Amino acid sequence: QLSLFRFTLKRPFSTSHSSVDSKEMKKFQLLAHKWWDEEGEYAALHSMNDIRVPFIRDTLLSMSSNYHPGNPLSGIKILDVGCGGGLLSEPLGRLGASVTGIDPVEDNIRTADRHKSFDPVLAKRIQYKSSSLEEIVEESTETFDVIVASEVVEHVADLETFIKCCSQVLKLEGSLFITTINKTQLSYVLGIVVAEKIMGIVPEGTHEWEKFVPPEELERLLESNGFSVRTVNGMLYNPLSGSWGWVKSTSLNYALHAVKSGTQARSHAADAPAETDIQQHSATAGT
Numbered sequence: 001q002l003s004l005f006r007f008t009l010k011r012p013f014s015t016s017h018s019s020v021d022s023k024e025m026k027k028f029q030l031l032a033h034k035w036w037d038e039e040g041e042y043a044a045l046h047s048m049n050d051i052r053v054p055f056i057r058d059t060l061l062s063m064s065s066n067y068h069p070g071n072p073l074s075g076i077k078i079l080d081v082g083c084g085g086g087l088l089s090e091p092l093g094r095l096g097a098s099v100t101g102i103d104p105v106e107d108n109i110r111t112a113d114r115h116k117s118f119d120p121v122l123a124k125r126i127q128y129k130s131s132s133l134e135e136i137v138e139e140s141t142e143t144f145d146v147i148v149a150s151e152v153v154e155h156v157a158d159l160e161t162f163i164k165c166c167s168q169v170l171k172l173e174g175s176l177f178i179t180t181i182n183k184t185q186l187s188y189v190l191g192i193v194v195a196e197k198i199m200g201i202v203p204e205g206t207h208e209w210e211k212f213v214p215p216e217e218l219e220r221l222l223e224s225n226g227f228s229v230r231t232v233n234g235m236l237y238n239p240l241s242g243s244w245g246w247v248k249s250t251s252l253n254y255a256l257h258a259v260k261s262g263t264q265a266r267s268h269a270a271d272a273p274a275e276t277d278i279q280q281h282s283a284t285a286g287t
Contacts (some may be wrong), residue, residue: 021214032107035085036115041175044201044237044244045087045151048179051235051244052099052150053091056177059231059257060146071096079169081133082152086112086126093125100144105271106130133165143171147196150179153218154211170260176227178256179235183212186251201239208272215250 032182038046039267061072068074080089083101085108093099093116103109109130116122147166156162166176181187191207219229235253237244 026069032085032105032111033109035087035111041202042085042087043242045084047086047242048150048235048237048244049091051246052088052177052179053095055233055255055257056146056148057095059177060149068096073097073115076145077142078146078148079136081147081149081166082155083115083128084108086115086128088148088150089126089128090116090122093122097125097146099126099130100136101126102133102136103128104130104132108168133162137165137168140169143169145171146175146177148177150177153178153180153213154207156211158222159213159218160225163227167225167227167260172260175208175257175261176222176260177257180218180256181207181212181253182250183209183214184251185262187212190252191215201237214252215256218256222256222258222287226260228261229256229258231255231257 034040037043055071060076061067066075072095073092076097078092078097078099080092080099080101083089083103086101089099089101089112101109101112103112107281112128116126116128147170149166153162170176181191181218183267187209191209191212204246215232219232222229232250233255234247234250235244235255236247236249237253
């Protein structure tokens, strides 16, 4: 989800030094009521659920011996950072997880709360908070099994502090899932010029190319902060079909899975769920 977290280095876990970009807040507040328009500005995020939800689900199931038919993620506590209107929180809750979704834009949280209220099951499994990640670090008396930061890190001012905050509220051996955009010439041309300015796939001004994160940089930051990177897999959006798929290249979008542990070896991208698996589950994975 699109998010507006801003961090500084002086006191990384102090809310008094956490600031939100007011210009970006205004930008996303104007779109807050459009999160659940599947044909609107967030259409690409809706269709991304078809691959990111099975990726999260299947990875977690491969790491656990417990399986609950119908609710495969039952008993798993997930923090969805930058949850927006709840596009990812809801399908994870529908799979049985207990989800806390946070976003600093209050209008996003109001939209998410209103939408989940239509489903009594989700109303019990999901809670939303208008909060920064740093505030969760300061006030949380419990840690999470999983943190999801989907389409978030490209909006973060201080990525290392963001990762440290994630580590603070993630259990040992807990999983961190990130989807984001690589910083390449191709991502500038397709991700900003074509997607924003020409085709309008996402609202113009959504992204700043300078803040895109190469997977090598993200891996380095994660592993230097106690994470073991398990999987990095390329993602590609087809604007003609409006669908996402897994690809070998990470030159545009990519998904990463890391575990809070300094001892475990990394697996190869091939260990990610195969595209056939994604297609098989896509009917039930989306919102």
